Amino acid sequence: MRSFTYRSRCSGEVRVLVNYPHADELSKLLDKYTSCMIITPSSVSSLVNFSKCPRIIIKDGEEGKGIETVLNIIKQSMDNSLDRSGVMIGIGGGSTLDVTGFAAAVYMRGVDYVNVPTTTLAMVDAALGGKTGVNAAGLKNIIGVVKQPSEIIVDLAFIKSLPASNYLDGFAEVLKYGVTMDKGLFDKLSSNVDKVMNRDEGLLEDLIYGSLVNKAHVVEADEYDTLGIRIVLNYGHTIGHALESASGFSISHGKAVGLGMICESTIGVKLGYTNPDIPGYLTESLSELNLIQSIKVNADSALRAITGDKKRNGGFLNLPIVTELGDWVKVRVKVDEYLRLVKESCMYLA
Numbered sequence: 481m482r483s484f485t486y487r488s489r490c491s492g493e494v495r496v497l498v499n500y501p502h503a504d505e506l507s508k509l510l511d512k513y514t515s516c517m518i519i520t521p522s523s524v525s526s527l528v529n530f531s532k533c534p535r536i537i538i539k540d541g542e543e544g545k546g547i548e549t550v551l552n553i554i555k556q557s558m559d560n561s562l563d564r565s566g567v568m569i570g571i572g573g574g575s576t577l578d579v580t581g582f583a584a585a586v587y588m589r590g591v592d593y594v595n596v597p598t599t600t601l602a603m604v605d606a607a608l609g610g611k612t613g614v615n616a617a618g619l620k621n622i623i624g625v626v627k628q629p630s631e632i633i634v635d636l637a638f639i640k641s642l643p644a645s646n647y648l649d650g651f652a653e654v655l656k657y658g659v660t661m662d663k664g665l666f667d668k669l670s671s672n673v674d675k676v677m678n679r680d681e682g683l684l685e686d687l688i689y690g691s692l693v694n695k696a697h698v699v700e701a702d703e704y705d706t707l708g709i710r711i712v713l714n715y716g717h718t719i720g721h722a723l724e725s726a727s728g729f730s731i732s733h734g735k736a737v738g739l740g741m742i743c744e745s746t747i748g749v750k751l752g753y754t755n756p757d758i759p760g761y762l763t764e765s766l767s768e769l770n771l772i773q774s775i776k777v778n779a780d781s782a783l784r785a786i787t788g789d790k791k792r793n794g795g796f797l798n799l800p801i802v803t804e805l806g807d808w809v810k811v812r813v814k815v816d817e818y819l820r821l822v823k824e825s826c827m828y829l830a
C-alpha cells in the first residue's frame with residue numbers, strides 16, 4: 481500500500497491511494513458527504529463491494545463516452561436528490577471516469593467526485609489529473625473541462641477480472657511516461673514483461689505508483705495545459721487519437737497510443753530531434769506486450785482528426801517530441817508539414 485498527495489490550484493490537495501481496498505476507503509469518505517451516487521458500467525457493477533450509494537449504470541467504452549451519458553447521470557442524480565454537498569463516485573475504466581468527472585463538473589455547477597479506476601489504463605493514467613470530458617462529432621474529448629477528483633482509490637483487486645487485452649492496454653501509457661520522462665520506469669517495464677503477463681502484484685504496485693507520481697508532477701506544473709508542459713502526457717496521442725477516430729473507435733485507446741508513439745517517434749527522427757534507436761525500442765516493448773495491432777485506417781479521416789487536435793495553434797501544432805529515452809522537447813511544427821510527415825511515416829494509414 482502506498483499513498484501520496486498532489487496539489488491542484490483550484491481544489492487543494494488530492495489524495496492518491498495505491499493498493500487500498502475500495503469498500504473500506506469509500507466507507508470512510510461518507511463521513512464527509514451528505515449524499516452519494518456511484519457511476520459504473522454493468523461489467524464492473526458486480527465487482528463493487530459497496531452498497532451505501534445508489535448506482536447509475538452507464539454504457540462504457542467510447543460508445544458510452546458521449547453527452548447522452550452525461551445527461552443520464554444528471555437526470556438520475558436529480559431523481560436521487562444528490563445535492564451540492566454530495567459526491568459522485570466513478571468506478572470503472574477511463575471512459576467511465578472521464579464521463580463521471582465531466583458530469584460532476586457541470587451538475588449544479590460542480591459537485592465533488594472520486595475516482596475508483598478498474599482498468600490498468602485508468603489506474604496508471606485516467607484517474608489522475610482532472611481531464612474530464614466526452615467525445616463529439618467523431619473526435620476524442622472535444623467537450624470537457626479540467627476538474628480534479630477529490631480522491632483516487634486504486635484497488636488492485638479489480639485487475640483480476642480484466643480480459644488480457646484490456647489489462648495490457650494500460651502499459652502503453654506506462655511506456656509513454658517512461659520514454660518521455662522516466663528511463664528507469666521504461667526499463668523496469670520492458671525488463672519485466674514476464675511478471676507483467678503474470679499480473680505480479682508487487683510489480684503492478686510499483687508501475688502504477690511510479691506512473692501516477694510522474695503524472696502528478698506534470699499536472700502540478702501545468703494543471704490547465706496552458707504552459708506547454710502538460711503536452712508531454714499527450715505523447716503518441718496526436719496520431720493515436722486520429723487512429724481511434726478514423727477507425728470508428730474499433731482500436732482501443734491504449735493500442736492506438738502505442739502505434740501513435742511508434743509513428744511520432746519516427747517523425748521525431750526525421751525532424752532530427754529523436755535518437756534513431758527510439759522507434760525500435762518502442763516497437764520491441766509494445767510487441768512483447770501484445771500491443772501492436774495491425775490496422776490500416778483511411779488516411780484522409782486520420783489527417784482531418786489531426787487538423788482538429790487541441791494542440792493546434794493557428795497554422796502550427798505544439799508537439800511533444802522525445803529526444804533520448806526519458807527526455808523530450810516541445811516543438812512547433814506547421815500543420816501542413818506535420819500532415820505530410822504523418823502520411824509519409826505512419827504505416828497505419830492507407
Ligand SMILES: NC(=O)c1ccc[n+]([C@@H]2O[C@H](COP(=O)([O-])OP(=O)(O)OC[C@H]3O[C@@H](n4cnc5c(N)ncnc54)[C@H](O)[C@@H]3O)[C@@H](O)[C@H]2O)c1
Pocket residue numbers: 521523524527540541542545572573574575576578598599600601602605606607608609610611612620638639640641642643646649733734
Ligand atoms: N482523463 C484522462 O487523463 C485519460 C487518460 C487516459 C485515457 N483516458 C480515456 O480513457 C479511455 C480508455 O480507458 P480504458 O482503457 O480503461 O477503457 P474503457 O473505459 O473503455 O474500459 C475497457 C473495458 O474494460 C471493462 N472493464 C473495466 N474494468 C473492468 C474489470 N475490473 N474487470 C473486467 N472488465 C472491466 C469495461 O467494461 C470496458 O469494456 C479512453 O476514452 C481515453 O480517452 C483518459
Ligand SMILES: O=C(O)C(=O)C[C@@H](O)[C@H](O)[C@H](O)COP(=O)(O)O
Pocket residue numbers: 605608609611620621653710713714717790
Ligand atoms: O492527462 C493528460 O494531460 C493526458 O493527456 C493523458 C492522456 O493519456 C489522455 O488520453 C487524455 O485524455 C488525452 O487528452 P486530450 O487533451 O488529448 O484530449
Ligand SMILES: [Zn+2]
Pocket residue numbers: 605653717733737
Ligand atoms: Zn491516453
